[in-house]
Amino acid sequence: MKITGKKYEKPDTVTVINGNTIIINGIAVSDSIIALNEAEEHKGKEVLNEGGFKLNFIDTMFAHVHNKITHFPILLAVAAFLFALFGYKNNKFETTIKILLLFAGIFAVVAFITGTIQIEPFIGKPKEWLANANTHRTLGIVSGISIWLWYFSFVLKPWKKLKWDFAIITVILISVTGFYGGVLLTLI
DSSP states (O other): OEEETTEEEOOOOEEEETTEEEEETTEEHHHHHHHHHHHHHTTTSOOOOTTOOOOOHHHHHTSSHHHHHTHHHHHHHHHHHHHHHHTTTTOTTHHHHHHHHHHHHHHHHHHHHHHHHTTGGGTTSTTHHHHSTTTHHHHHHHHHHHHHHHHHHHHSGGGGGGHHHHHHHHHHHHHHHHHHHHHHHHTO
């Protein structure tokens, strides 16, 4: 360690193989030389971002709609569950819960439609099983049905005693469905 004034500087770490320096401070020498040459070439010039990412709002707004829409039924159903927990003893949030579940159910239908449209890239690929039957898609359908059943448990008097059953089942189903959706998304 070198002491210069009041600062402590770490020494350079150098990796040498067969008498050739190949890495200095974790950076390959060839990369360092290339970077220095490129920096020297562009010194004093304005560098334009050619070929970089350009955001086209309209195109990106309608790309992968399922991935955007699916957050709404998840959020709304979980929020309804939290309100149910907060108002457990006195049901003071019942109207709020019904409204949240109504919108969660509507967005679940939209998520199903957009997910069905978006399944095409997975067909014939190794991860088709995850996107299609018996996994994410089926769980999504069952989750949507569960949201609607939970909603109807607030609306239909004979079902009122099943509110908590549907609440717990819905949150579990949404969690598992969301997990598979997240795994599916990372595999794209």
